[in-house]
Amino acid sequence: GENVEQHPSTLSVQEGDSAVIKCTYSDSASNYFPWYKQELGKRPQLIIDIRSNVGEKKDQRIAVTLNKTAKHFSLHITETQPEDSAVYFCAAIPNSGNTPLVFGKGTRLSVIA
Amino acid sequence: SQTIHQWPATLVQPVGSPLSLECTVEGTSNPNLYWYRQAAGRGLQLLFYSVGIGQISSEVPQNLSASRPQDRQFILSSKKLLLSDSGFYLCAWNKNQGSPLHFGNGTRLTVT
Numbered sequence: 001g002e003n004v005e006q007h008p009s010t011l012s013v014q015e016g017d018s019a020v021i022k023c024t025y026s027d028s029a030s031n032y033f034p035w036y037k038q039e040l041g042k043r044p045q046l047i048i049d050i051r052s053n054v055g056e057k058k059d060q061r062i063a064v065t066l067n068k069t070a071k072h073f074s075l076h077i078t079e080t081q082p083e084d085s086a087v088y089f090c091a092a093i094p095n096s097g098n099t100p101l102v103f104g105k106g107t108r109l110s111v112i113a
Numbered sequence: 114s115q116t117i118h119q120w121p122a123t124l125v126q127p128v129g130s131p132l133s134l135e136c137t138v139e140g141t142s143n144p145n146l147y148w149y150r151q152a153a154g155r156g157l158q159l160l161f162y163s164v165g166i167g168q169i170s171s172e173v174p175q176n177l178s179a180s181r182p183q184d185r186q187f188i189l190s191s192k193k194l195l196l197s198d199s200g201f202y203l204c205a206w207n208k209n210q211g212s213p214l215h216f217g218n219g220t221r222l223t224v225t
Contacts, residue, residue: 032211043203043216044157051211089157091214098164098210100147100172105156 002027004092006104013080014112021107023090024072030092033073034101035064038087047088048075080111115140119204119217126224132177132191134220136204139185144206146187147214148179151201163187199224 003026013019025033034049050057050064050073057064061080066073073092077084087108091101119136126132138144148160159172161179169179176195180188187204204217 034213041221043219045216046213049213093211098145098162100145100159100162100210101214103157 002030002092002094002099002102004090004102004104006090006107008107009105010108010110012110012112015080015082017080019075019077019080019084019109019111021075021088021090021109022072023074023092023104024070025092025102026071027092027094028068028071029094032093033064033066034091035062035075036089036091036103038089038106040086044089077109080109082111082113085109085111115206115215117204117206117215117217119220121220122218123221124223126194126222128196128224129193132189132194132198132222134189134202134204134222136187136189136217137185138206141185141206141208143184144208145210146181146185147205148187148189149203149205149216151203151219153200157203160189194224196224198222 006023031052035047036044037047038044048059048062048064050066061078063076087106089106090104093101116139145164147162149157150160161171163169163181166181177191202220205214207214
């Protein structure tokens, strides 16, 4: 089955700097890769997703890149702000059957003002 | 638009007591439904998922069970809670595989 590895587990950046979180997946049949942000005590919320027919997707200060050959995808946050502080989860899902999303273990991002 | 409701928001239960958490989805039909558990500071552990009424897949053997009595209703139960059942329980839904997953607000369960 699918296995998703996420790095780093914790990340501290200065306000205004960029943050990059990387994930690798094992199942080459995976074709959908969402990213979720979870603020303390709240539910995870989808912030951006990418499908395997696209190499990069951007939404304001966040972007996701996908390298299908290497089986990894990354979240990029530019001009970080204190409100970006949260736990971020990547996930992947194969395109067959009814297998649920497989999540990475999460990255705790702290943006220091 | 679609919405997901999950209740209660918080729950404190003694060891050995039963549990029933309920989740309902509005504004869609035949959703995939999921129960996740999150221990403090940890990741998302998938407990159960359902692709239709009466169809439940269990990911982790434990003293919990799930049921889907109606198309848009998903219930998480236990006959006797353990201390290790404490955590943040999240219900989620999506329309089909490969579509965005939407989470409920969660239930924070403390077993004492």
